Amino acid sequence: MGAVVFEACRKTVFGLRTAEAPLQPIFLQQPRLMYLDLRASPDGARLALTIQDSSNSERRNVHILTFATGQLRQFTYDGWSSQPVWSPDGKRVVYKVTNPAAKPVIRYYARAWDESDSATAVPGADGAEALEFPGPTGKYMAYLR
Numbered sequence: 017m018g019a020v021v022f023e024a025c026r027k028t029v030f031g032l033r034t035a036e037a038p039l040q041p042i043f044l045q046q047p048r049l050m051y052l053d054l055r056a057s058p059d060g061a062r063l064a065l066t067i068q069d070s071s072n073s074e075r076r077n078v079h080i081l082t083f084a085t086g087q088l089r090q091f092t093y094d095g096w097s098s099q100p101v102w103s104p105d106g107k108r109v110v111y112k113v114t115n116p117a118a119k120p121v122i123r124y125y126a127r128a129w130d131e132s133d134s135a136t137a138v139p140g141a142d143g144a145e146a147l148e149f150p151g152p153t154g155k156y157m158a159y160l161r
Contacts, residue, residue: 052076053099057106058152062129064091064100064109078111080129091131101147102129104154110138110147 050068057064062082069075075095081088091100092111099112103126110126124141127133141147144159 053078055100055102057102057129058104059106062106064102064111064129066098066100069095078109080109091127091129092135099146101149104149104152112147 049070050073051065052068053064053066055064056062061084062080065079065081066076067079069077072095076098077093077095078091078097078100079088080091091097091109092113094113094115096113096115097111098114101110102108103110107128108126109129110124113123113125114121115123120142122143122145124138124144124147125135126138127135138147138157141157141159144161146160148158150156150158
């Protein structure tokens with residue numbers, strides 16, 4: 017069963033479309049929040065996404081949604097995190113931290129999706145606007161500066 021993730025209803029609700037029933041979306045039972053930067057894991061089992069704070073639009077954190085259980089779990093807590101990207105093997109999530117008071121202002125961190133380790137800075141990515149793994153091997157990372 018393949019799944020395609022999509023956004024609907026002005027970024028406040030999201031759902032799935034399966035290969036078996038592509039015209040019948042399955043809306044996930046999650047709170048109505050501002051969901052941004054949706055990224056499915058390589059195996060399709062999880063979704064990394066940014067959620068904007070409902071009381072302060074300047075604050076954003078990365079969350080992980082596990083499709084099998086419907087569990088939505090906060091992954092970062094600093095209020096500056098966004099743009100999650102899965103490593104090609106699906107074991108780690110790389111995310112952008114934009115903190116105007118820090119030097120550098122933009123820094124990328126990587127962490128195991130299950131939080132089994134601490135976040136570590138991604139070497140060479142400071143100041144990049146975007147980061148992506150351009151192939152399935154994870155041998156290279158592409159940066160946009």
